[in-house]
Amino acid sequence: MSLLSVSDLDAGYGDLQILQSIDLTVDAGEYVTIVGPNGAGKSTAMKAICSVADVMGGSVQFDDVDITGVQQSDVIRHGLSYVPQNGNVFESMTVQENLEMGGYILDEIPQERFDAVYDRFPVLRERTDQTVGTMSGGQRQMVAMGQALMLDPQLLLLDEPSAGLAPDLVDEMFDKIDEINDGGTAILMVEQNAKEALRRCDRGYVLAQGKNYHEGPGRELLDDEQVRQDFLGG
Amino acid sequence: TGGDSSDGDYTIEIGTLLPESGQLSGIGTTMVDAADLAFSTVDDGADSLGVDATLGDSQSTPEDGISTANNLANSGVPAVVGGASTNVHISAAEQVFIPNGMCACSPSATAVSITQMADDDLLFRTTPSDALQGQVMAEYATEEMGAQTAAVLHVNDDYGSALSGAFVSAFEEAGGTVQQEVSYETAATSYTSRIESAVQDDPDLLSVIGYAESGIQLFRDYYAQYSASRDIMTVDGLNTARIPNEVGREMDNVVGTAPMAQGPGRDAFTSMYQEEFDAEPGPFNGATFDAAAVLMLANAAAGENDGAAISEQMRAVTSEGELTVSPDNIAEGVEAAYNGDDVGYQGASSQVSFDDNGDLVTGTYEVWAYAPDTERGIETIETFTV
Amino acid sequence: MSRLDPIVDGVRERLTDDSRSDASIIVGTMLAVYALYLLFGLGMGFNFNGQINALQRITFLTAVFAMAGLALNLQWGYTGLFNVGIAGFMAIGVYAMGIATAPVDPESASAVPGLGLPVPIGIGLGILAAAVAGLLISLPALRLKADYLAIVTLGFSEIIRLSFSSSTLTEFTVGGATMGTGGNSGLNLAGDPSKLVRTFYETGFGVAALDGISDGIIAAFASVGIERPVAVNLTYTVLVVGLLILVYFLIQRLGNSPFGRTLRAIREDEETTRALGKNTQLMKAKSFVIGCGLLGLAAIFWQGSRGLTTPDTYLIELTVFVWIVVIIGGTGSNTGTVLGAALFVSLLQEGPRFLRSVIQNTVDVPRAPASIGEAVGALGGGDPFPLVSYVFDQLAALQFVVLGFVLIVIVQQRPKGLMGHRKEPASTLDLTKPRPTSDSEGPGSEVPSDD
Amino acid sequence: MPLSRRFTDAGVGQTLRRNYVEAIFVGFVALLGVDLLFSLATGSLPLSRFATYVWDGLIIGLALGLAGIGLSLTYSILGFANVAHGDTITTGAFIGWGVTFVLFGFGDAAIGELLLLGVGGDLSASDLGITLTARPLAVAVGLVLTAAITAGLSLGLDRYVFEPLRDATSMIVLIASVGVAFLLRYALVFFYKPSQRSLVAQPETAVFGTADGVPVIAGSRQALQNGEAFVEIPVAIGSGTNALLQVNAHQLLLVAVAIGLMIGLHVLLQRTKLGKSMRAMADNDDLARTRGIPTERVIRWTWVIGGTTSGVAGFLIVLERGTMSFQFGWLLLLLIFAAVVLGGIGSIYGAIVGGIIVGLTTTVSLVWLPEATFARPVAFLIMILVLVVRPKGLFGGRVVG
Amino acid sequence: MTERSSSGEAVTDPKLSVTGLEKTFDGITAVDGVSFDVQAGEMTGLIGPNGAGKSTTFNCITNLIEPDAGSVVFDGQDVTGLPTHRVARTGLVRTFQIARELREMTVLENMMVSSKEQTESAIHAVTPGLRENVRTEEEAILEQAWETLEFFDIEHVAHEYAGTLSGGQRKLLELARALMADPDMLLLDEPFAGVNPTLEERLLDRLHALTDQGYTFLIVEHDIDLIMNNCVRVLVMHQGQLLAEGAPETVRDDERVIDAYLGGEAAQ
Numbered sequence A: 001m002s003l004l005s006v007s008d009l010d011a012g013y014g015d016l017q018i019l020q021s022i023d024l025t026v027d028a029g030e031y032v033t034i035v036g037p038n039g040a041g042k043s044t045a046m047k048a049i050c051s052v053a054d055v056m057g058g059s060v061q062f063d064d065v066d067i068t069g070v071q072q073s074d075v076i077r078h079g080l081s082y083v084p085q086n087g088n089v090f091e092s093m094t095v096q097e098n099l100e101m102g103g104y105i106l107d108e109i110p111q112e113r114f115d116a117v118y119d120r121f122p123v124l125r126e127r128t129d130q131t132v133g134t135m136s137g138g139q140r141q142m143v144a145m146g147q148a149l150m151l152d153p154q155l156l157l158l159d160e161p162s163a164g165l166a167p168d169l170v171d172e173m174f175d176k177i178d179e180i181n182d183g184g185t186a187i188l189m190v191e192q193n194a195k196e197a198l199r200r201c202d203r204g205y206v207l208a209q210g211k212n213y214h215e216g217p218g219r220e221l222l223d224d225e226q227v228r229q230d231f232l233g234g
Numbered sequence B: 001t002g003g004d005s006s007d008g009d010y011t012i013e014i015g016t017l018l019p020e021s022g023q024l025s026g027i028g029t030t031m032v033d034a035a036d037l038a039f040s041t042v043d044d045g046a047d048s049l050g051v052d053a054t055l056g057d058s059q060s061t062p063e064d065g066i067s068t069a070n071n072l073a074n075s076g077v078p079a080v081v082g083g084a085s086t087n088v089h090i091s092a093a094e095q096v097f098i099p100n101g102m103c104a105c106s107p108s109a110t111a112v113s114i115t116q117m118a119d120d121d122l123l124f125r126t127t128p129s130d131a132l133q134g135q136v137m138a139e140y141a142t143e144e145m146g147a148q149t150a151a152v153l154h155v156n157d158d159y160g161s162a163l164s165g166a167f168v169s170a171f172e173e174a175g176g177t178v179q180q181e182v183s184y185e186t187a188a189t190s191y192t193s194r195i196e197s198a199v200q201d202d203p204d205l206l207s208v209i210g211y212a213e214s215g216i217q218l219f220r221d222y223y224a225q226y227s228a229s230r231d232i233m234t235v236d237g238l239n240t241a242r243i244p245n246e247v248g249r250e251m252d253n254v255v256g257t258a259p260m261a262q263g264p265g266r267d268a269f270t271s272m273y274q275e276e277f278d279a280e281p282g283p284f285n286g287a288t289f290d291a292a293a294v295l296m297l298a299n300a301a302a303g304e305n306d307g308a309a310i311s312e313q314m315r316a317v318t319s320e321g322e323l324t325v326s327p328d329n330i331a332e333g334v335e336a337a338y339n340g341d342d343v344g345y346q347g348a349s350s351q352v353s354f355d356d357n358g359d360l361v362t363g364t365y366e367v368w369a370y371a372p373d374t375e376r377g378i379e380t381i382e383t384f385t386v
Numbered sequence C: 001m002s003r004l005d006p007i008v009d010g011v012r013e014r015l016t017d018d019s020r021s022d023a024s025i026i027v028g029t030m031l032a033v034y035a036l037y038l039l040f041g042l043g044m045g046f047n048f049n050g051q052i053n054a055l056q057r058i059t060f061l062t063a064v065f066a067m068a069g070l071a072l073n074l075q076w077g078y079t080g081l082f083n084v085g086i087a088g089f090m091a092i093g094v095y096a097m098g099i100a101t102a103p104v105d106p107e108s109a110s111a112v113p114g115l116g117l118p119v120p121i122g123i124g125l126g127i128l129a130a131a132v133a134g135l136l137i138s139l140p141a142l143r144l145k146a147d148y149l150a151i152v153t154l155g156f157s158e159i160i161r162l163s164f165s166s167s168t169l170t171e172f173t174v175g176g177a178t179m180g181t182g183g184n185s186g187l188n189l190a191g192d193p194s195k196l197v198r199t200f201y202e203t204g205f206g207v208a209a210l211d212g213i214s215d216g217i218i219a220a221f222a223s224v225g226i227e228r229p230v231a232v233n234l235t236y237t238v239l240v241v242g243l244l245i246l247v248y249f250l251i252q253r254l255g256n257s258p259f260g261r262t263l264r265a266i267r268e269d270e271e272t273t274r275a276l277g278k279n280t281q282l283m284k285a286k287s288f289v290i291g292c293g294l295l296g297l298a299a300i301f302w303q304g305s306r307g308l309t310t311p312d313t314y315l316i317e318l319t320v321f322v323w324i325v326v327i328i329g330g331t332g333s334n335t336g337t338v339l340g341a342a343l344f345v346s347l348l349q350e351g352p353r354f355l356r357s358v359i360q361n362t363v364d365v366p367r368a369p370a371s372i373g374e375a376v377g378a379l380g381g382g383d384p385f386p387l388v389s390y391v392f393d394q395l396a397a398l399q400f401v402v403l404g405f406v407l408i409v410i411v412q413q414r415p416k417g418l419m420g421h422r423k424e425p426a427s428t429l430d431l432t433k434p435r436p437t438s439d440s441e442g443p444g445s446e447v448p449s450d451d
Numbered sequence D: 001m002p003l004s005r006r007f008t009d010a011g012v013g014q015t016l017r018r019n020y021v022e023a024i025f026v027g028f029v030a031l032l033g034v035d036l037l038f039s040l041a042t043g044s045l046p047l048s049r050f051a052t053y054v055w056d057g058l059i060i061g062l063a064l065g066l067a068g069i070g071l072s073l074t075y076s077i078l079g080f081a082n083v084a085h086g087d088t089i090t091t092g093a094f095i096g097w098g099v100t101f102v103l104f105g106f107g108d109a110a111i112g113e114l115l116l117l118g119v120g121g122d123l124s125a126s127d128l129g130i131t132l133t134a135r136p137l138a139v140a141v142g143l144v145l146t147a148a149i150t151a152g153l154s155l156g157l158d159r160y161v162f163e164p165l166r167d168a169t170s171m172i173v174l175i176a177s178v179g180v181a182f183l184l185r186y187a188l189v190f191f192y193k194p195s196q197r198s199l200v201a202q203p204e205t206a207v208f209g210t211a212d213g214v215p216v217i218a219g220s221r222q223a224l225q226n227g228e229a230f231v232e233i234p235v236a237i238g239s240g241t242n243a244l245l246q247v248n249a250h251q252l253l254l255v256a257v258a259i260g261l262m263i264g265l266h267v268l269l270q271r272t273k274l275g276k277s278m279r280a281m282a283d284n285d286d287l288a289r290t291r292g293i294p295t296e297r298v299i300r301w302t303w304v305i306g307g308t309t310s311g312v313a314g315f316l317i318v319l320e321r322g323t324m325s326f327q328f329g330w331l332l333l334l335l336i337f338a339a340v341v342l343g344g345i346g347s348i349y350g351a352i353v354g355g356i357i358v359g360l361t362t363t364v365s366l367v368w369l370p371e372a373t374f375a376r377p378v379a380f381l382i383m384i385l386v387l388v389v390r391p392k393g394l395f396g397g398r399v400v401g
Numbered sequence E: 001m002t003e004r005s006s007s008g009e010a011v012t013d014p015k016l017s018v019t020g021l022e023k024t025f026d027g028i029t030a031v032d033g034v035s036f037d038v039q040a041g042e043m044t045g046l047i048g049p050n051g052a053g054k055s056t057t058f059n060c061i062t063n064l065i066e067p068d069a070g071s072v073v074f075d076g077q078d079v080t081g082l083p084t085h086r087v088a089r090t091g092l093v094r095t096f097q098i099a100r101e102l103r104e105m106t107v108l109e110n111m112m113v114s115s116k117e118q119t120e121s122a123i124h125a126v127t128p129g130l131r132e133n134v135r136t137e138e139e140a141i142l143e144q145a146w147e148t149l150e151f152f153d154i155e156h157v158a159h160e161y162a163g164t165l166s167g168g169q170r171k172l173l174e175l176a177r178a179l180m181a182d183p184d185m186l187l188l189d190e191p192f193a194g195v196n197p198t199l200e201e202r203l204l205d206r207l208h209a210l211t212d213q214g215y216t217f218l219i220v221e222h223d224i225d226l227i228m229n230n231c232v233r234v235l236v237m238h239q240g241q242l243l244a245e246g247a248p249e250t251v252r253d254d255e256r257v258i259d260a261y262l263g264g265e266a267a268q
């Protein structure tokens, strides 16, 4: 049984429909990547799953619970943690406070959680009291990831986690995602760094113009000439 | 409404432009009552005549006043009791009354500047101008209270500034020294600093020019810190019986001046008012009644609902005539005037006689003090006629 | 959501129907307003001239509020400048005009002397003064973010109002010329612009030909039963409406031009706009100054025609009213602003007053009890009339309660204002068209225009 | 908006320009200070008068600041300037005092009359004799009641007015709050009539001064003159008998509560989970929801806290002034805004400090001003100058706290 | 002017010359005495770890943040301390790392705002005769805007509010809009982060074409292959300082660069 199963999903913003009957599944512990051109609806799919965008039809099942259109603030309580593409940090708050907000739904955040995040992103440890709005693009991305990792989610939704990261950090980021995945957390990730992402994931989806376009194991998509040509940049 | 039955061959059209709401609604509503009393007395009492009164609310602001005045004009009202405050009166006159040839008689607009308006002789008032009250204040202060030095604390608006100015010049003319002239905004959080500023040179007399609303707070602040034995002189704005009670003091060091309903018809008016409303008439009520009465008389004498014609009769009906009209026989008087008889009105507030500018020839003022033990709560100490 | 929905939808449908030109939307609204006021007039027993005059007054107020609203729309709707000092700029315009035109030797001793300039020059100076005040305040203030700019302008307008009420400035002498604000008693406006119209009818400005024309106009009005005072008012209102049309096209053209486009960009993100090579400070200052000048203009033709202006006219409420006009009309939309002015004046400002008068004129209500407590007590005793008369007695207060309520409902039902959904063009060209195909003749070919 | 914050740091040129203005500003203030000292030394400005100005200004300022805390809070967290703030305070105070009157004046007058604070009857002023020292229970209960009622009122307003406008721009919400302001203010007129009324008896006072050159504290000026001091500091510093400054119990209560609330709220916002989630929501409400923060509940808490402080402010201001009218909140609003903005929107300390500056300016400026009318303009002028030097207010820059 | 050339050949006047740039934010020195030149008609890369100070350098060059010290010479003209818009007017235009679209304007309007060929005076907007001239101008701008949008593959959203664009589309708009300003030199801050690789290749082709026409580019980018394959020269920043510069190969093999950036043990 899939951990996340999205079926026949229509979604968009207000009156504007972007997604047309999208199907998506993520199994427990699985690592799934979505790729596609700009404006394809990848982020919208993520947002629809997390009740940020408006669901117009279809359903989202998580862990056998129907979470279609539940309160946005309740999504995380079901065990999904989402890192948006834009606006993924609290700019006016310090690094430490950002992490605290990541663990908001816990009554008491154990110190180990902070340590775990700081171990993963040592840069942040030096800057616990810096206001995130003044940090560099890459540093913010780390804060955003760290925030999502303050909980131990069953499924982590990442929207372009490597964007803006220096190469060593990109590798590190992917390694860390692997690690997280190895720890049993399922991953659903959108990436424009598509080749790397597809190489590492279990399965991939290609979205284009709001529709499912392709689906298959990551390697297979990588090897698909048509997909390469159209979406992965040759 | 004053009564809109037209139980005769002629209906007098008349309107009011008074502050039923807004800042001045406190005195404004009783003024409307007084006007209405005049209208309904005539309407009910005169057999051959009816009165159709349109009550307009100026809401205490010029802008609303103009709108309401326009409505009066649009209804074909030829004569208006009002406006009450100076700025409403001037604006409405400039914009509406004068262009439309309406006759307006204000019971309470006291500014000196109204005297000289180019008004086609359409504007009258049944209250004396500020200059006179300033004189009375100064005279009483220097002569009766023996004050040589004074400080003024006045509300920062039209009324306060003008009266303060009139008092200061009269007081200095009378040989006194005004040490400080301090203004204040209504509803300030605290008046302590302003009071401190005003009394810094320890004047013989503190003159407080303002309204009841801010006056309560101001006097509380005063008594909290300053001598309850210093002479204080205030004005008609604070001529409200409940003030000592609200301030929580006897306030026996306070006297005030106010234009006074001291006409020959005053007693008659007071008893009519009491019978109707079960209360003492308040400030400007007599003047309002007079304005309404005179306009109705003039209208009847003119025999047509036309502003210019009415204004032409204003002086005729207020100078001595064969039939002396006063508040208690106003209905009879109006009827007589309509029938072409020579009538002469003797007002509740004053003799009522207009000079060339439409101002009162004389003004009567009272000097009053709070008297919590009396029924009215205020007693008249002395009257002045200037 | 509510029973209002069908109505709102209906209105929306009409408004979104692009085939309806802006002019017809405004004319349609005004006609509806007129119909309402004719009913009011019937209720108040207005005669023919009265009815005309009432419609005239509604039109006049609509026009001046629309002018002020358009000026604010330029500042806020286009440029994002949060001007809450409207009353102050208006005051400066009117006072400058008044001081400039007051006679050097006034006849009445209590009147304040002035510079004795002719009325048209006074009007020009008034507008200029408001614009210059805008410039002065914009130098330091435009560096500030929206909310802070707001409080600065708000403080500025209070400074102006209170200074005009001070006795120190009541009369002063500069360079030998004596002038003043008249303090709290206000300033007599010798330069009352409506006097231009009156003089035209009275003397034709001393020109025989004009006098002949003006007599002819009066005769024409008389022939349809319109009396002279009403005719004079009507003429003035037509003049003001003419000005409004001028201002409307001015703002409209400023808006759909590269100038307006850059203003919008500033509203969105000033820093980015600067990075694109725009002198945002200068553009903001221009927009602010033009807006302030127009506020002065609106105020002169509105307050200036009252013959007297007093400092307490320029309380914060005035500023709030102009804002309400723009917000209910739809920020950024000029047509919406005019519409907003019509609705504000007819429904929120004048409407309740008329309604109250109609009620007072038609119903005879007994004396109200002294407090609501008594009224409710009587109700408990089975007598509803004291409560009824108490309510009647308090209609003036209830009028504002209703104003507040209506405002909330409007804002909730149409959070973008009546016409805020419309995308106003930000170019001299029509940008909503799909791309002109490359095989058309290119530049110079038929590109439909907006005006 | 948030993005730009990253790049708004001023550089060399601007700093210089600003320092220039700042220098002039500081220089001018210093000059005034010297002049003040000189006047005090020569006695042309009696110390007692100066002390009165300062104390009066301080009380006004703290009242403004106290009332400003709630405004600052909702302003920064909900992102709009609540024009109805003043009228919410007034409404809360009217109802709160009314209920207090009913509870503690029961039997003295008809319940309706008590509830309406004397409308239509003879009840007035000191009739109930409420002061902090004479009836502390009434004051305590009234304070709590008013706070609770104002909080409830704020919640109600949020539910019916502001909640449907969550997605609207801040300007729209501001206009809605203008509607609320009108509605509340004139509803008060409808029920309570427009007249000013006094609700409190004269409180206990203490007068600081010297008796025969010895510093003393007495119960009143009269007592001091009569030599009936209750505290004497046996050090002769002169020879005369002078009253320097008079304070009363209600003013002291106002000072204590203002400072207490300021610190308490600052800690609340900086340290507690609720405070942090408020700030998170103000920063990025979408992300806040994604992180599981129930933003609706946070908004309601914001109103509750803002309403409670506003209620406390309203009650204490009325207690201190002794009188109340339907306009008092509205008339204070402008100065409250000035205080909040001067201090920096969102800063709790800023609201209090801003309030004190505004309050002091309106009183101490009387030393120099030719005409008292200019006192308020000067306060606004100072606010504008401060903003030119520090565009985000004295404590500005951070969102909350 | 400092004589700094990487390979020792005779230097033509550089297009952009930055000397001794410094910027400190309360305690954190973001840029610490950076000096470099960029040659005209070249595509130069600027790389470095996150937080190295690249974006801040851009901000200082364009004076969006006033530098604490240092000078910037563009095209032989000292632009240090010039207001941001004046810097842009000289032909030096930048993009933002986090795209800053004008949200409530359409994509097309975003593009048109950018053009520097427009007469933005109020007088021209309202005066009949002058307005006609403006229109001819506008037609050309519109044409150019459409062309550029088409190239960036976002012409189908031309009428949408820019605020509704997807993340990648925003980056595209950011770049397209900068080109619309008709600059001589572009400072691009991670223009391709989040852009689909296929599209990225096409865009790079375009940039090369522009370089051939004489445009100059300074690109911040973390995609190292992209930098290596497309830039003639690479600057490497680390902790606010210039760590290395030179041809891509040289830089790539530089120990310090490998350590600091390309991935060794030491992440930052």
Ligand SMILES: Nc1ncnc2c1ncn2[C@@H]1O[C@H](COP(=O)(O)OP(=O)(O)OP(=O)(O)O)[C@@H](O)[C@H]1O
Pocket: A134, A135, A136, A137, A138, A139, A164, A166, D005, D006, D007, D009, E025, E026, E028, E029, E030, E048, E049, E050, E051, E052, E053, E054, E055, E056, E057, E097
């Ligand atoms: N406004 C500011 N206030 C305080 N510190 C700042 C500010 N802007 C940048 N910084 C700090 O300066 C350093 C350099 O930031 P910058 O944005 O220039 O890095 P970058 O090289 O562009 O990094 P990235 O590749 O992650 O975008 C960072 O440590 C950042 O936190």
Ligand SMILES: Nc1ncnc2c1ncn2[C@@H]1O[C@H](COP(=O)(O)OP(=O)(O)OP(=O)(O)O)[C@@H](O)[C@H]1O
Pocket: A013, A016, A018, A036, A037, A038, A039, A040, A041, A042, A043, A044, A045, A085, E157, E160, E163, E164, E165, E166, E167, E168, E169, E170, E194
């Ligand atoms: N808030 C919004 N309102 C309206 N339309 C939107 C909104 N957000 C995105 N869209 C539109 O939805 C479409 C899909 O956007 P989405 O963000 O899902 O794309 P994406 O696949 O994530 O692209 P990218 O790789 O560029 O991030 C785009 O055409 C965009 O314009």
Ligand SMILES: [Mg+2]
Pocket: A042, A043, A044, A085, A159, E166, E167, E168
């Ligand atoms: Mg996306």
Ligand SMILES: [Mg+2]
Pocket: A136, A137, E054, E055, E056, E097, E189
């Ligand atoms: Mg960067």
